[in-house]
């Protein structure tokens with residue numbers, strides 16, 4: 525029985541009157557866009573199609589995210605009609621049952637992995653965010669904040685640098701304006717930076733310092749003493765110099781989406797050792813001639829590095845399997861619906877948008 529494939533229908537009408545814009549913020553059913561692709565313009569509200577998904581160039585409908593380059597059409601309201609190809613995307617596992625992953629930010633050049641020195645930096649979190657960053661296609665840069673609050677920032681810097689192979693690590697103190705110059709140097713015209721890290725790490729404070737003006741509310745106690753300002757939305761800010769900054773709220777336990785390349789980049793030291801194991805499929809447990817275990821025994825490799833690599837690799841593999849299962853379930857549901865509609869059990873409502 526021939527079954528019509530709903531995906532084969534032409535869904536991408538040409539948009540002669542469309543103009544380019546960039547997504548600055550996503551709300552339910554609408555987004556804030558910055559008109560044009562130059563920073564420094566006032567954001568405007570653009571509505572999304574029902575369901576929130578927008579056609580993209582590869583034919584798949586996407587949930588637009590902060591940093592997306594898009595096309596908008598102005599008629600009685602401003603409508604977002606197309607998501608342009610992403611050159612990078614910071615993606616995490618989403619809790620939702622239907623969509624597999626969530627893009628936290630798109631078209632990013634530098635991922636600032638922000639971690640505080642006080643309380644002491646959490647190495648496992650840095651490794652997780654670095655893996656996410658390596659997987660995005662953007663370059664990770666680690667920023668250690670609150671250097672003014674600890675007696676020995678250098679020792680902590682060394683500890684973090686040892687798990688941040690291939691990434692620059694900068695230690696900063698925003699209130700005393702220490703260490704910010706190399707970060708300001710990243711703000712070239714057209715470059716987009718996103719700050720990720722736990723709540724309270726100092727992301728918004730850093731974004732404000734780099735912007736040179738208070739563009740984001742920070743965790744300072746409010747003057748009226750009622751609670752604290754914290755970042756609740758991911759938000760893109762265009763700087764007068766032409767660079768873009770994206771601030772994010774601290775997401776508790778970012779679900780890891782990572783391929784082997786991203787894991788290998790983060791754990792380049794373990795991978796390098798593993799190449800020297802006698803057996804190619806060495807699991808670095810009891811095998812003779814295991815270079816990884818030898819390095820741990822000699823103190824060359826901290827045991828926590830191997831544990832951390834295993835934990836993140838397991839999590840990434842689990843996410844991938846779960847993603848496959850969800851994709852298969854979506855596909856089954858789609859075919860069931862198509863078959864039912866074809867039989868006439870359910871007549872498609874022509875007035876349904």
Ligand SMILES: Nc1nc2c(ncn2[C@@H]2O[C@H](COP(=O)(O)OP(=O)(O)O)[C@@H](O)[C@H]2O)c(=O)[nH]1
Pocket residue numbers: 669670671672673696697698699721722723724725726727728729730741742743744745753754755774
């Ligand atoms: N002493 C000190 N405090 C900082 C520094 N950076 C941020 N803070 C403070 O840390 C708190 C949380 O900062 P915030 O930028 O809101 O963190 P976010 O949740 O990552 O955006 C605020 O009270 C900031 O003033 C720093 O370099 N030194």
Ligand SMILES: [Mg+2]
Pocket residue numbers: 727728729741742743754755771772773774
């Ligand atoms: Mg914040």
Ligand SMILES: [Zn+2]
Pocket residue numbers: 798801802806807808809811813814815816817
């Ligand atoms: Zn081994």
